[in-house]
Amino acid sequence: MMQKSGLLEQLPDRRGLERIWDILPEARLVGGSVRDLLAGVAVHDLDLATPEPPEDVQRRLEEAGIRVIPTGLSHGTVTAVLMEVPYEITTLRRDEETDGRHAVVAWTQDWTEDAARRDFTINAMSLDRHDTLHDYFGGCEDLKNRRVRFVGEASRRIGEDALRALRFFRFDARYGDGAPDRAACEAISGQLGLIGTLSAERIASEILRILAGPRLSETIAAMERVGLLQVILPFPEPASLNRLLNCDAPADPLLRLFALCRHGSHELGERLKLSNADCARIEAWSADKPVLGLASSDDDLRRLRVEQSMERLVARSWLEQARLSGAPDPAWDQFRSRLQAMPQPEFPLSGKDAIAQGVQPGPGMGEWLRTGRDWWMAQGCLPDRAACLDYLAARE
Template sequence: MSEARLLSDAPWLGSGPAARVLGLLDTGGEEARVIGGAVRNALMRIPLGDIDIATTAVPEEVVRRAKDAGIKSVPTGIEHGTVTLVVDGHPFEVTTLREDTETYGRKAKVKFGRNWVRDAERRDFTINGLSVDAAGVVHDHVGGLADIEARRVRFIGDPAQRIAEDYLRILRFFRFHAAYGAGEIDRAGYLACVSRRAGLAGLSAERIRMEMLKLVVAEGAASAAVAMADGGLLLWLFGGVAYTGPFAAMIEIEKRMGLAPGAVRRLGALTVAVTEDARRITTRLRLSNAEAKALDSMGHRWWRLPGMDEARARRRLYRLGEDAYRDRLLLAWARTGAGRNVDQWHALATLPQRWRPPQFPLKAADFIARGIAEGPALGHVLTLAEDAWLAADFPLEPQALSAIADQTVSRFTRDHRL
């Protein structure tokens, strides 16, 4: 199976850093092509990410040519044939054509080669097995062009074999379907992923986290999550129930609100009903401290938010801050039904756009002047005063503030006299 097509509208092939790397390596009896995701994205007319390059030149020759051309080279994975070249501040991973002779997990023993067909056949999905040369000719040895046209994500060759080579490909299969696929998920690939889901247990939490945070923000994430849940994969990943209904509702709400997809927010909708869920997910995926804090906040008594009036919402916004307020509120909205009480939820969700919480105006000096000594008592009085100020709906008038200070000191003194 081999097909070629001309890639139009790819000026980065003719000039610029990528063209310079291709020119460096596509000469003197060697050949170089752009491979993988950049070719896929260019054909699908979506923004390019990293531009990776494959070459027949062995790593030592790549380094030698880069040095002669005054280009910085970094041996990022030289034992597997990968050297990173940095041109005008842009990094390009350059990998020598290879064949895997043994695979175990994410590692493999390889031998370098010059066969573009075999190099393509060792990759994961057909849409990632394409390459394009400096003249703009797209080379397809695995049926990727047809699958791009059909928006279909398929494993190259035998799905079970591709998965056995690297179990992370199970998650990548669903992520790529969510990002680039359309229609029904490829059945052969799906069944292979489901039957081999136990292999997920051998993946590192960091790799799972990376894939899931990418998956949940993909365009087709809702249907992909349902397919994963139906196949028992999310139970393996999360160690608990996955809430695909609230997850789909969260996606709908974000679109309604004009919000960019939030990876942690969507992960919360998919996995969190109570704070215990958040802690379990944090451990299983080894989330960062910031991600763990955000997830824990979302799950903290979100059920108290439905039906609250704006005065109470202002107090919540003041206490939580804009990001935590929004995410907890949207979780409550998603879990109670995205299509219910839409106007009320929308008003609460847009509160940060209409009202900015003022700073608490009373200071320690206000209470020292009223006889409260510095130390723990002063901190306690300030907390009581802030609570009273919130309950009074954030007054800023001097007379109202003075009354709050006097009443707080009087209450504190009375309570501690007892």
């Protein structure tokens, strides 16, 4: 289906796009940029497709004085940079071979062939320089009806790339409404064995994006029903995640992942190949130390501020609230407000002070500083430098 759309008028600045069209007049906007223009949401990337081979695309752009980055020539993709804005331009493709992870592609000049290899109907539309919308599989109607469907046969699309099983739920959460497409769910349930062919990094990227998105309780429940959740995560407990969501906790995807897999958190880092920083956050949340309590005194709060970063303490407070009440709780809100208003305590002594008191570098200095710090902590992190020195001097 082709129709005049009026979509180009929604773009605040088309200068870079028009320049590309002057060089590649057959190119079209494709994929997410067209989908989001139709949906009336912010468009972050303007991706294009074109019938010209990638080498020709690169040559034409460079001859016109445009900076070109060969970001994926073997896959037909170059990136043109105009006024510091990147435009990804990909040659029309068809799949020659697929193995559930990667595809061997060949160039084509057939727009329908290129659209047919895309995942969902709402991602298979294109928009040309004349503002004509090209919609080969009913994506416009699906978007209007808030329905996410695979292009063609769902099982075939998943067989081409198993990650599409996760992508389906991410897109359904954002662009769908109500129960997810039955044919898609049946195809995903029937091809769970392909998930094992995916890298942990690709799975982690998708699940974290799902956890950052809308309609999360519904989406996780649907993933559990088809068996996908149990395949990708260790010991998932949707009820635990729902308790966190019911508390109106911040939309931190890693925090939500931890709540979902709290009893399997010791496996999360290795299972999903998370970064060292993310693994450190999960380890801190798993330890449940130092103990958080609503009846904490100001001295207790100062000690907490010394023992852990503010970010970790606040995150742990949400997890504890979810565990204990699973609902909005003014007492926990007050606890976080008190914690965040508390100035960061700093132990006032250092190695220089030890040397000034005649303590030699080595184990003795470490013991001297630990003794002073333990006393300072016991006093609520309030004594100043002079008081700490007086205490240590009195022990000699």
